[in-house]
Amino acid sequence: MEEILEQIATLKNEIxxxxxxxxxxxxxxxxxxxxTKGIVKALMGEMKNVPNEQKRAFGQTMNEFKLLVEDKYNSLKESEEDLENAAGDEDLFLPGQQIPVGTRHPISLVRNRIISIFRKLGFAVAEGPEIEDDWHNFTAMNLPEDHPARDMQDTFYIHQNPSWLLRxxxxxxxxxxxxxxxxxIRIICPGRVYRNETISARAHCFxxxxxxxYVAENVSFADLKQTLYFFVKEMFGPDVKxxxxxxxxxxxxxxxxxxISCLICGxxxxxxxKHTGWVEILGSGMVHPNVLENFGIDSKKxxxxxxxxxxxxxxxLKYRVNDLRLxxxxxxxxxxxxxGAL
Known part of the structure; x- marks a missing residue:
């Protein structure tokens, strides 16, 4: 076997x-x-003369040698093809075809920016299903079946009794x-929602x-205000009112x-x-005790x-888009x- 290994080492240098x-x-x-009568096959045939305890090592050596030969053969073929192409009529100095680069959707840009800002404050991201039951969408959030606030949201119902809907x-x-x-609990919940509204420049069905x-001990309205102040300043700049x-x-x-003060007209x-100089951007408040109690959270603590x-x-407001349909x-x-906003 030693002679075969020496022969393989010599052949590797030649290859x-x-x-x-x-x-x-x-x-x-x-x-x-x-x-079929080449060196690799001939050396493989020597396996029968190798002692049993050395067959595994010899087999690995031969596999490595065969891969070396095949890689060299493929390399020679590629080099020859490159020479043929270089000798052709193609002008290799012509500029290449431009590959278009995609961009993120403006909603994705804003979503990522919002998540980034609130993560600085320790908020995790939570996601949920877009098809919901009545309990999680309405009742658990202090909107029982006869609550007039349900009329504020025109809902796409998928099934009733029990009720399933697009959130x-x-x-x-x-x-x-x-x-x-x-x-x-400290989370933000980004996602798509649906309401049965007429599509226009200011409204859409989704x-x-x-x-x-944010739920914890001793959370106050002051905490809410400072959180939202920080968000607005980070999103729109320090000069916004x-x-x-x-x-x-x-x-x-x-x-x-x-x-916030209107960024379109300053x-x-x-x-x-609407010629007021102000634009409403969000609703907020202290979580109603009923909502906490619905999930077994002690509203007194x-x-x-x-x-x-x-x-x-x-x-x-950030990108001056005047039509929701776009x-x-x-x-x-x-x-x-x-x-340029990537």
């Missing part, structure tokens, strides 16, 4: 140094080493999180939301809507802000705040405008 300038020389190399908000993800996890929830207005939501008490008044915003509205029309002229 590494082998060259070929035409197809005939390449074919001669193949016949010499890989042909109208990502509050259902908050519900599913509180169902499985006990405080402290849109995207980001809702947030902010105000809170009292509002009503069945799942929070007290509740407030937050406005607060002077335009069609976007824990408090929390929640907020929700539409991504399309944030995107409209987000879903797949118009490449519109989408290419965001190539």
């Amino acid at each position: 590494s140094a082998a060259t070929a300038t035409n197809k005939d020389e390449i074919e001669a190399f193949r016949i010499k080493y890989l042909g 109208t908000h990502t509050s259902s993800t908050q519900a599913r999180t509180m169902e499985k996890q006990k405080p402290p 849109f995207h939301q980001v809702e947030g929830l 902010i105000r809170f207005r009292p509002s009503y939501f069945p799942f929070t008490e007290p509740s407030a809507e937050m406005d 607060g002077e008044g335009c069609n976007v802000c 824990y408090t929390g705040f929640a907020f929700g915003m539409g991504m399309e509205r944030i995107c409209q 987000y879903s029309q797949n118009d490449l002229r519109f989408l290419k405008e965001f190539s």
Whole structure:
């Protein structure tokens, strides 16, 4: 066996140094080493003369040697093909065809930015199903069947008795999180939601939301305000003005809507802000005790705040988009405008 190994070592040096300038020389190399009467097959035949305890090691050596020969043969073929192409009529110095590079959708850009900002504050991302049952979408969030607030959301029902629907908000993800996890809870819930509305420049039958929830001991409205102040300054810049207005939501008490100074007109008044200089961007408030109790969370020990915003509205203000329909029309002229926002 030692003689065979020495022979293989010599052959490896010959193979590494082998060259070929035409197809005939390449074919001669193949016949010499890989042909039916070639060196590789002849050496493989020596396996019968190798002691049993050495057969495994010899087999591995031969496999490595065969792979070396095959790699060299393929390398010679590729080199010969490259020479043929270089000798052809093609001008290798012509500029290549441009490969188009895609861009992220503006909604994806805003979603990623929102997630990035809230992660700085320790918020995790939670996701849930877009087809929901009535309990998680409405009842658990303090909207029983006869609650008038249900009329505020025109719902796509898939099945009734029991009720299944396309979720109208990502509050259902908050519900599913509180169902499985006990405080402290600090999450944001991005996702697509559906409402039966007439499609126009300002409304659509589906849109995207980001809702947030923070439940722990001693959470206050001041914590809510400072969280949202931080978000707005990070998203829109340090010069934007902010105000809170009292509002009503069945799942929070007290509740407030937050406005920012209109970025389109600089607060002077335009069609976007309805000539008020302010644009409402989100609703918020302290989590209603009933919501906490629905999930077995002691409302006397824990408090929390929640907020929700539409991504399309944030995107409209950040990128000056004046028509909600543009987000879903797949118009490449519109989408290419965001190539520099990657």
